[in-house]
Amino acid sequence: MPASPAPSAAEAAAATRTLLHVGAGQKYLADLPSLFHDGTWREIRLDMATSVKPDIVASMTDMREVPDDFADALLSSHNIEHVYWHEVPKALGEFKRVIKPGGFVCIYCPDIQLIGEKVSEGDLLATIYDSPSGPITPMDFLYGLRPSLASGAHSMAHKCAFAQPMLFDLLKQAGFARFTVRRLYRVRELLAVAIKAPVGQFTAKAVLDRLVETDRRPIQTPPDEVQAE
Numbered sequence: 001m002p003a004s005p006a007p008s009a010a011e012a013a014a015a016t017r018t019l020l021h022v023g024a025g026q027k028y029l030a031d032l033p034s035l036f037h038d039g040t041w042r043e044i045r046l047d048m049a050t051s052v053k054p055d056i057v058a059s060m061t062d063m064r065e066v067p068d069d070f071a072d073a074l075l076s077s078h079n080i081e082h083v084y085w086h087e088v089p090k091a092l093g094e095f096k097r098v099i100k101p102g103g104f105v106c107i108y109c110p111d112i113q114l115i116g117e118k119v120s121e122g123d124l125l126a127t128i129y130d131s132p133s134g135p136i137t138p139m140d141f142l143y144g145l146r147p148s149l150a151s152g153a154h155s156m157a158h159k160c161a162f163a164q165p166m167l168f169d170l171l172k173q174a175g176f177a178r179f180t181v182r183r184l185y186r187v188r189e190l191l192a193v194a195i196k197a198p199v200g201q202f203t204a205k206a207v208l209d210r211l212v213e214t215d216r217r218p219i220q221t222p223p224d225e226v227q228a229e
Contacts, residue, residue: 015039015040015041015042016040016042017040017041017042017072017073018041018042018044018070018071018072018073019036019041019042019043019044019071019072019073019074019075020044020046020066020070020071020073020074020075020098020099021043021044021045021046021074021075022046022047022060022063022074022075022076022079022095023046023047023048023060023076023077023078023079023082024045024046024047024052024054025047025049025052026052027077028043028045029041029043032075033210033211033214033215033216034214034216035207035210035211035214036073036075037214041072041073044056044071046058046060046063046066048155049155060076060079060080060083060091060094060095061083061087061090061091061094062094063094063097063098066098067098068097068098069098069099069100069101070098070099070100071098071099071100071103072099072100072103072104073099073103073104073105073106074095074098074099074103074104074105074106075105075106076095076105076106076107076108077106077107077108078108078109078110079109080107080109080160080162081109081110081158081159081160081161081162082144082155082156082157082158082159083159083160084159084160085159085160088160088170089170089173089174092170092171092174093174095107095174095194096174096175096176096194096196099196100196101196101197101198101200102195102196102197102198102199102200102201102202103195103196103202104193104194104195104196104202104204104207105176105192105193105194105195105196106191106192106193106207106211107167107190107191107192107193107194108189108190108191109162109167109189109190109192110141110158110161110162110188110189110190111162111163111164111183111184111188111189111190112141112142112161112162112163113163113164113183114183114185114188115128115138115141115142115188118138119138119142123138124137124138124139124142125137125138125139126138128141128188129186129187129188131187133145133147133148134147136188141158141161141188142158142161143157143158144156144157144158162190163190164181164183164190167181167190167192168181168192171192171194174194176194176195176196176197177195177196177197177198177199178194178195178199178203178204179192179193179194179195179204180192180193180204180205180208182208182212184212184219185219186217186218186219187217187219189219191208191211191212192208193205193207193208193211195207
C-alpha cells in the first residue's frame with residue numbers, strides 16, 4: 001500500500017503539538033490512529049533508513065539528534081522488537097528523555113504470549129491474520145516479516161519478544177510516572193502507553209482507549225489490562 005502524503009506546510013504550521021514518529025518507515029501522520037488527526041499535531045519522522053526520507057536519521061537506542069523534552073508524544077509501532085533485549089532499556093530511556101514532562105509514549109509490538117498456542121501446535125506457517133503486507137504467521141512474529149527479510153531488509157529481523165507483564169515491568173523500571181499495557185487480541189499485539197512525570201492533562205488509560213477507538217483495524221475486543229495506579 002503506498003504511503004500517505006506528508007502534511008502540507010500550512011497544516012504543519014498550524015500544529016501546536018509535536019509527535020515524534022520513531023521507526024516511521026513508509027508511514028505518515030495520515031496513516032496513524034486518528035487520535036493524531038485533529039489538526040494540532042506536527043509529525044517528525046525518525047528512522048535509520050535514509051530511503052524512507054525521515055526528518056531525522058537515527059536509531060531508537062541513540063537519538064542524540066533529538067533534544068531533551070522535545071516532543072509532546074512519541075509513537076513507536078513495531079520497532080522495539082528489532083533491538084536486542086539488552087538494548088531495550090536504553091531505547092525506553094531515550095523515549096522518556098525526548099518527550100516533554102506530562103507527554104506520552106505509545107508502543108505497539110507483537111504479543112508473543114498470544115501466539116504460544118500456534119507455536120505449541122507446531123504449525124509456524126499457519127496464517128494468524130491477514131495484514132496489508134500479506135498473511136501473518138507465527139514465524140513472522142518470532143523472527144520478523146518474511147517478505148521484508150527476503151528482500152534484504154535484515155534490520156527488520158526480530159531480536160527479542162514481549163509479553164504483557166514484561167513490558168509493564170520495563171516501563172516501570174524506565175521511570176515513567178503512569179503506564180498501561182493492553183493486549184490487542186485480534187492482531188496479537190501489545191499496546192502500551194506511558195506518561196512522563198509530572199502527569200498533566202493526559203492519563204495513560206484515556207490515551208490508550210483513544211488509540212484503540214481510532215485505530216482503523218478491527219481490534220475492538222474486551223480489554224485485558226495491567227495498569228499502574
